[in-house]
Amino acid sequence: MFESFHAKQFSDNPRAIYEHMKEHYPEFKLLWSVDKSAIKLFEEFNVPYIRRFTIPWFWTFPRAEYWVNNVRLPRWMPKPKNTVYLQTWHGTPLKKLGLDIEEIHMPNTETESYKKNFTLESEKWDYLISPNSYSTEIFKRAFHYNGKVIETGYPRNDVLTNHSNQLISNLKKDLGIAEDKKVMLYAPTWRDNEFYQKGKYKFKFQFDLENWKKEFGDEWVLLSRMHYLVAENFDFSAYEGMVYDVSLYPDIRDLYLASDLLITDYSSVFFDYAILNRPIIFFMYDLENYRDQLRGFYMDIEKDAPGPIVQTERELFQAIQSMTEADVQLSPIFSEFKGRFSSLEDGLAAERAVKAFLK
Structure with a gap:
């Protein structure tokens, strides 16, 4: 069972x-x-x-x-x-x-x-x-x-190691994404102290989608994947064909494969995504509070994160611009991270x- x-x-x-x-x-x-x-x-x-x-x-x-x-x-x-x-x-x-x-x-x-x-x-x-x-x-x-x-x-x-380009192409097609569009996946976690009731948590976007559209809408689409405990229903109808709510998509592994870049915060998704050798950006707008008050971390994320940590919309957009051209495999921090956490992912x-x- x-x-x-x-x-x-x-x-x-x-x-x-x-x-x-x-x-x-x-x-x-x-x-x-x-x-x-x-x-x-x-x-x-x-x-x-x-x-x-x-x-x-x-x-x-x-x-x-x-x-x-x-x-x-x-x-x-x-x-x-x-x-x-x-x-x-x-x-x-x-x-x-x-x-x-x-x-x-x-x-x-x-x-x-x-x-x-x-x-x-x-x-x-x-x-x-x-x-x-x-x-x-x-x-x-x-x-x-x-x-x-x-x-x-x-x-x-296993699928992140064994995938084919054809699979990625099919996934983009299934999601309704044009072949020539680049894809960023936004997958944040939930905050223990921001809730409606037990098991239903609040979430508010900390970057403006209108600004995102002006900056990236021509080349990119955004997949928004909320944690399963987040209760919000987002209305992205104003950004049809540009922003997709994939929170109810059956398995996030397909979304990893279909995307070219990951934006996350304290979710463990980045440990898996690093297997793909693609850019990761950490949008930790409430880092001090989350680290010192809510949960605390097991690792020194500011030192060991396999990508830049940003806290404002402006920093986030700058990081996206610079990371799209970067080869993460050339980064010693990224390589060290993969050696420590992904060595068994064969x-x-x-x-x-x-x-x-x-x-």
Whole structure:
């Protein structure tokens, strides 16, 4: 049984493992646990599923030989003795996680109970996938995890190593982007203290789209990809054909491949995007507050970021202009970053992971 992001997506490491097993392990029955809001998506992909929390689900899920998931399961859900639970997680950590967060700023969430819930969850895991040794060390401590770690690279990144130019061309076509347009992907994260209610977070653009259009609209299109916890619905109708809301696009891996440049902030997307050897810009307009008050970081991002950090619209636009001409592979900081975080990303992570967790 597979789940991705609370059973609402067909994406990420669980999808990569599912696709690998479907091709190479035909003897297994592979099923997805799916939230009712995502049923249409799974039917479009023709993926076998059971609707989450229905009677057939309660009969099937606890009897599965394996669970593959990338976030925490509900606290009330026990793991049966004979089920192997593979936790894939969903990113190399920049911002502090789990037990490493000193104070929780999320709505209706007490710091102590949040940390206790993480510990109760990690006790259920039989295996945890890690993309690199840096993450392994953090995961063990932040999740209070003492089980087996499979340090393989991330299965979801295999496609970033194995892709073809034809695939990129097809993806742009599917998104409705003209072949001659360059593509920038804007993929920020959420802020713990800016929310409507628990699990629904606010987000406000910190650069003006009218100014962006004047500066880049002739050559570029902008793909706007919000974090799955961000509740905003953006109206980009005034910028049709120029700005695309791809927040509900099934899997961000396609958006990485279709884009020529990434703009992000504290999201872990840049660890994956660096595999493509394309420019990354960090638009960290609230850096001091995020670093010192909200979360804190595991690495010195100002020293080790594989691209420029900017804080204003003007700096952002200047960085875009200069980075479009740059070859990031000539940067020693970029090369060092890839050596530290991407050395296992060789296109074979799913194969290694599956071999490690199958009984």
